[in-house]
Amino acid sequence: MPAPDLENGPTSALDPAIAARLRRDSGGLVAAIVQEYGTGDVLMMAWMDDEALHRTLSTGRATYWSRSRREYWVKGATSGHHQYVRSVALDCDGDALLVTVEQVGAACHTGTHTCFSEDLPVHQEERP
Amino acid sequence: MPAPDLENGPTSALDPAIAARLRRDSGGLVAAIVQEYGTGDVLMMAWMDDEALHRTLSTGRATYWSRSRREYWVKGATSGHHQYVRSVALDCDGDALLVTVEQVGAACHTGTHTCFSEDLPVHQEERP
Numbered sequence: 001m002p003a004p005d006l007e008n009g010p011t012s013a014l015d016p017a018i019a020a021r022l023r024r025d026s027g028g029l030v031a032a033i034v035q036e037y038g039t040g041d042v043l044m045m046a047w048m049d050d051e052a053l054h055r056t057l058s059t060g061r062a063t064y065w066s067r068s069r070r071e072y073w074v075k076g077a078t079s080g081h082h083q084y085v086r087s088v089a090l091d092c093d094g095d096a097l098l099v100t101v102e103q104v105g106a107a108c109h110t111g112t113h114t115c116f117s118e119d120l121p122v123h124q125e126e127r128p
Numbered sequence: 129m130p131a132p133d134l135e136n137g138p139t140s141a142l143d144p145a146i147a148a149r150l151r152r153d154s155g156g157l158v159a160a161i162v163q164e165y166g167t168g169d170v171l172m173m174a175w176m177d178d179e180a181l182h183r184t185l186s187t188g189r190a191t192y193w194s195r196s197r198r199e200y201w202v203k204g205a206t207s208g209h210h211q212y213v214r215s216v217a218l219d220c221d222g223d224a225l226l227v228t229v230e231q232v233g234a235a236c237h238t239g240t241h242t243c244f245s246e247d248l249p250v251h252q253e254e255r256p
Contacts, residue, residue, distance in 0.1 A: 018248060026154065031224075033161050033170060040168025042161060045224040060253030084255045089244040092236055096159075096173040098244040102255050108220055116217040116226040120146060125188035127212045127230050 012050035014057075019050055023094035029065060031096045036103050037086045043107035044115040046075075048097065053088075060085045062101055081105040140178035142185075147178055151222035157193060159224045164231050165214045171235035172243040174203075176225065181216075188213045190229055209233040 012019070022030055029047040036043055046064040048056065052072055055063040062075045062083035076082030083101035090097055108115040140147070150158055157175040164171050174192040176184065180200055183191040190203045190211035204210030211229035218225055236243040 031159050031173060033173060035170055042163055042170065042226050045159060045161060045219060057248060057250045060251040082255075084253055085250055086252070088248045088250050090246045090248060091173060091243040092238050092240075092245070093243075096244075097248075098170050104255070110220050112220075115219040115221075116224075117220070118218045120185060120216045120218060120225075122185045122213050122216050123188040124214070125212055127210075127232070 012054050014050040014054035018053070018057075018090075021090060021094045022050065022053075024049070025095070027067065029067070030094070032062075032064060032099050033096060034062065034083065034099050034101055034107065036107075037100050038102075041114055042116060043101070043103060043113070053097070056085060056099070057088060062099060076104060079105070079109070081107065083107075140182050142178040142182035146181070146185075146218075149218060149222045150178065150181075152177070153223070155195065157195070158222070160190075160192060160227050161224060162190065162211065162227050162229055162235065164235075165228050166230075169242055170244060171229070171231060171241070181225070184213060184227070185216060190227060204232060207233070207237070209235065211235075 024030055028049050032046050032048045034043045034046065047067060049065045052063045052065045062085055064073055064075065066073050082104040085099060085101050087100040088097055106113055152158055156177050160174050160176045162171045175195060177193045180191045180193045190213055192201055192203065194201050210232045213227060213229055215228040216225055234241055
């Protein structure tokens with residue numbers, strides 16, 4: 001299994017034209033923001049290396065790189081909470097992907113709909 | 129100006145209870161996903177250290193850490209494309225924030241509504 005430890009990206013079947021536009025962190029990863037198709041809810045953020053992105057694009061199933069386990073994971077493979085990918089967009093500076101999915105069940109491993117369930121207190125400034 | 133180069137976080141006035149829940153990268157940063165209030169559009173992703181988060185929460189104006197310029201930037205300070213913060217949520221593992229904003233003008237420095245304007249080709253698998 002390739003280790004995503006090069007800023008130039010690991011060996012992968014990812015389209016070289018796409019690979020050339022990624023701006024990876026020191027671990028070879030870009031952020032993947034996951035948004036629910038239909039509702040627009042932001043569900044979670046995970047990480048992809050070139051190969052995870054290639055697998056996501058070519059299979060239509062969201063596939064990430066686990067930094068803690070150091071392995072690829074297909075979302076839902078163990079939980080049944082599958083993500084069917086509807087679109088993937090790269091941002092202007094190449095360090096983030098927006099992945100739109102049909103989510104089966106809870107997106108968060110804690111069992112909640114989204115991983116962003118903890119609100120922080122914020123001062124509200126009125127828009128002029 | 130404090131450099132966000134410690135995984136324990138730079139000196140900041142951020143509430144220690146919040147700071148304790150952040151899981152920062154090697155640069156002392158967490159990802160900030162910016163979503164438009166009302167439309168649900170995901171506009172951009174930027175980075176925050178403890179002080180940027182403190183300023184965002186305490187002023188209600190989205191404030192980021194620029195990795196390239198190595199300085200804080202208040203979104204809209206030069207462009208006029210202000211972001212009035214409506215909510216901030218931390219994710220379950222503490223490495224990402226979801227910032228909901230009222231966006232004035234274009235969120236992207238390229239002049240587009242969002243930074244995620246470049247769709248990648250994806251195989252569509254039908255949900256069973």
